[in-house]
Amino acid sequence: MATVAVRAPAKSAAGTPPRTRRRKWTGWAFAAPFVLLFLVFSALPVLASLVMSVTDLRSTDLRHPLAVNFTGLDNYIRLFSDELFLRSALNTVVFVVVGVPLTMVIALAAANGLNSGLIRFRALFRVGFYLPVVTSIVAVAVVWRFLLDPEVGLVDNLLRLIGVDGPNWLADTSTAMPSLIVMTAWRNFGTMMVIFLAALQSIPADLYEAATLDGAGRWQQFRNVTLPLLRPTLLFGAVYTGIGYLQVFEEPFVMTQGGPLSSTLSVSYHIYNQFGFGNYGYASAASYVLFVAIVALSVLQFRLLRERD
Amino acid sequence: MRKRRTVAIVAVAAALTLTAGCGRDAGSGQEQAKAVDAGKATGDITVWAMGTEGEKLAAFAKDFTAENPDAKVNVTAVPWDAAHQKIASAIAAKQTPDVSMIGTTWQGEFAKTGALDPTPPDLIDSAAFFPGAWATTQVNGTSFGVPWYVETRALYYRTDIAAKAGVTSPPKTWEELTAMTKAMQAKGGAKWGIYLQPGKTGSWQTVLPFAWSNGASIADDKGYTFDSPQMTEALQYYQSFFTQKVSPTDLPNGQLEPDFGKGAIGAFISGPWEAGLVDEQGAKGKYAVAPLPTKQSSTSFIGGSNVAVFKDAKNRDGAWKFIQWLSKPDVQVKWYQTVTDLPAVQSAWQDPALTSDPILTTFGEQLKTAKAPPSFPTWEQVAASLDTEVEKVVNGKETPAAAVKTVQSQAQSIGTGA
Numbered sequence: 001m002a003t004v005a006v007r008a009p010a011k012s013a014a015g016t017p018p019r020t021r022r023r024k025w026t027g028w029a030f031a032a033p034f035v036l037l038f039l040v041f042s043a044l045p046v047l048a049s050l051v052m053s054v055t056d057l058r059s060t061d062l063r064h065p066l067a068v069n070f071t072g073l074d075n076y077i078r079l080f081s082d083e084l085f086l087r088s089a090l091n092t093v094v095f096v097v098v099g100v101p102l103t104m105v106i107a108l109a110a111a112n113g114l115n116s117g118l119i120r121f122r123a124l125f126r127v128g129f130y131l132p133v134v135t136s137i138v139a140v141a142v143v144w145r146f147l148l149d150p151e152v153g154l155v156d157n158l159l160r161l162i163g164v165d166g167p168n169w170l171a172d173t174s175t176a177m178p179s180l181i182v183m184t185a186w187r188n189f190g191t192m193m194v195i196f197l198a199a200l201q202s203i204p205a206d207l208y209e210a211a212t213l214d215g216a217g218r219w220q221q222f223r224n225v226t227l228p229l230l231r232p233t234l235l236f237g238a239v240y241t242g243i244g245y246l247q248v249f250e251e252p253f254v255m256t257q258g259g260p261l262s263s264t265l266s267v268s269y270h271i272y273n274q275f276g277f278g279n280y281g282y283a284s285a286a287s288y289v290l291f292v293a294i295v296a297l298s299v300l301q302f303r304l305l306r307e308r309d
Numbered sequence: 310m311r312k313r314r315t316v317a318i319v320a321v322a323a324a325l326t327l328t329a330g331c332g333r334d335a336g337s338g339q340e341q342a343k344a345v346d347a348g349k350a351t352g353d354i355t356v357w358a359m360g361t362e363g364e365k366l367a368a369f370a371k372d373f374t375a376e377n378p379d380a381k382v383n384v385t386a387v388p389w390d391a392a393h394q395k396i397a398s399a400i401a402a403k404q405t406p407d408v409s410m411i412g413t414t415w416q417g418e419f420a421k422t423g424a425l426d427p428t429p430p431d432l433i434d435s436a437a438f439f440p441g442a443w444a445t446t447q448v449n450g451t452s453f454g455v456p457w458y459v460e461t462r463a464l465y466y467r468t469d470i471a472a473k474a475g476v477t478s479p480p481k482t483w484e485e486l487t488a489m490t491k492a493m494q495a496k497g498g499a500k501w502g503i504y505l506q507p508g509k510t511g512s513w514q515t516v517l518p519f520a521w522s523n524g525a526s527i528a529d530d531k532g533y534t535f536d537s538p539q540m541t542e543a544l545q546y547y548q549s550f551f552t553q554k555v556s557p558t559d560l561p562n563g564q565l566e567p568d569f570g571k572g573a574i575g576a577f578i579s580g581p582w583e584a585g586l587v588d589e590q591g592a593k594g595k596y597a598v599a600p601l602p603t604k605q606s607s608t609s610f611i612g613g614s615n616v617a618v619f620k621d622a623k624n625r626d627g628a629w630k631f632i633q634w635l636s637k638p639d640v641q642v643k644w645y646q647t648v649t650d651l652p653a654v655q656s657a658w659q660d661p662a663l664t665s666d667p668i669l670t671t672f673g674e675q676l677k678t679a680k681a682p683p684s685f686p687t688w689e690q691v692a693a694s695l696d697t698e699v700e701k702v703v704n705g706k707e708t709p710a711a712a713v714k715t716v717q718s719q720a721q722s723i724g725t726g727a
Contacts, residue, residue, distance in 0.1 A: 059418055
């Protein structure tokens, strides 16, 4: 970034008239506050953490951060033999692979309902569905912990009515992760619903009229008119939700602390723990692995969902 | 494209210059403490303290400034959650206060940064403190601070349920503890005989006393030594409470005190703060606190907080004088009366304020032999690994012998950080 800033005017000095040159300087002057803040508070820390990830920096080196050993890719190699990291990676993959489609389907269903069916109380439903998004995760966690409580919880009491002995959702290794996924989908689908609703409303009504004249049923209309026209919005939704879910942290942090038996430990949570233990180099390496995974997932989604000619 | 490549080259070059020529120094020898001048304290002394201590210390320090009229004590209250981060940032920026409260398990890490000032032995007498508490200030044989207050763990049990189960005196051995808790369940009407923490953060504080009482040593000067028959046996004993369904594996948070109050749980192991909590839940007068049952010894865990002076302190002499004042026996007793922090200075326990309470006497007795975990900077990480394995053992997913081996191999790969 720094070189771009310095080199651009230097090159223009050779071949462009003074007025254009001055205009360029004015442009950079306007951009300067952002560029400066970006360099100091974004680019520099990112670069620093990249450097940290190839050293054995620990919290005990705080006073002399430069007096550390260069360890090359050692941190990265250790990561992939770290049982807990692999466990957290698997948990995160499950969370994303199940959670993202689930959230999108719920959001699309809700948006469709609001667009065609629930016309009368649309505003009320829209607010209701969106409310979890703006509610504090701490409040949400308290309520959900009550819901999922094995003794007094609503879920297990409803199950008891039909004669099923419900599990202790958050304390059982097989149900803790599904519980978190459902809760996260419920908490997050509102945002996607609002975006999908806007996209649905921008589809021209005459397309549906034409489809009806051609004898298409509701399902066929949805498959052949709605879905293709929603494709860019779906792509946005998948990328946006995917990035968020790969970095899942709050839900396991407040609900299960990564337990039971590390079954809800996510990569972000593992990184948080490693920073807490003072392993700054190691935690930075893990952050970069997560970053690469996010880029890879986004690229994959762009490939799968991009416009086809 | 070319510009982007230039940026990449600059970045790599910057990274190389940062790392090249750096490298760790060979380990330096022991640090020598400097003397503190005689006379009264003068100047501003800035102090960071957490929790209740942070709220109450400013008013409490008025007695100190009355004795030292030229000194001024400025206390900043820091929330516990943010304290570790705040101290670490202050050390990195070399903008530390003069004095800070330091959690006992942080001592190794902060001392290793080189930010803490060695304790001047001519000012502070190490023999005045509980030996376990003094050990928490020592890193590599040098002391970097002074114990301020302590806490330890003992056995709480319902005397009425025990009586119903035919037990009239507190359990003195491991066998008696098993027998009592089982009888509480079978004859005393308790749903659970005892609550022992089933893994998760901090469970090592309940597990290690059993290991220590069985003669296990988890570390020597060179590193961790978890893999011992004594440690395995202790973990087997711990596990037996869960395999025989005497202790619950998934008690929800905050359920212990009400369950103990209504007699659903017969006993548990915890610290002095728990007395007030179970009193509120209706257990008042129905329980007693006993020392941990003996195997080879009755050795509990010692926790609490230390106070330390930073090397970057602007008023080092004043800071040490303030700490010396805090560790005077009469000041320790007064501090106990202010915030109920248990004195780290042994002679303070002879004050009637402490001897009159039978529960406190038990804790005071337990403190004399209580141990602290090693002061290696990596202890918290190793402890987390121990917590994870304890959870597996308690749930029957792993044998105690395998768990001990796993903890040892993880502890070895983590290292001591020294």
